[in-house]
Amino acid sequence: KNEVEQSPQNLTAQEGEFITINCSYSVGISALHWLQQHPGGGIVSLFMLSSGKKKHGRLIATINIQEKHSSLHITASHPRDSAVYICAVYSGGGADGLTFGKGTHLIIQP
């Protein structure tokens, strides 16, 4: 069973700061997902990646398959980025579905 660990659990930063959230997993995977859970509870997918790096606006996700590690970066952070960011992995084969980390609660102060 894959174990997904995220760090930090909580992060408070000032508007404009560069944010990094880390995710590590214990067993090889087919894909890794980053999701955002809004304060109202809704969950949206940000990225799915299996290698390298992806960028969408101010968000950048990277993955190192050999080290079993991924990072989510937010550049020029803004209060509207305040949310819980969740890392999840898909191990492939056998049971379907994702294995989730506990999330990183991010607060960006003006």
Place this chain on the structure above:
Amino acid sequence: NAGVTQTPKFRILKIGQSMTLQCTQDMNHNYMYWYRQDPGMGLKLIYYSVGAGITDKGEVPNGYNVSRSTTEDFPLRLELAAPSQTSVYFCASSPLSGGTQYFGPGTRLLVL
């Protein structure tokens, strides 16, 4: 497109009661999932389906049942509700195994 819809948004159940959480998607996705989210914990997979007529257990299936008679609908049935089933339940769908998942808004369930 409405995406993934869930009903009800919130429900209070008494111990021993039963209920069905509804989930519908209009994206013609084959893969559908039910997760529960408890405070301070990651989402956990309850059941999943890879297509109409095919369902399988996830990590925490005890106390739940599902059916998938159509591509669109994937209801989750709670029999004999227990306080341990107090949680927020999310339904999700995906076009691919392991692919991007589209989540419903969630159902908050309180069992007293």
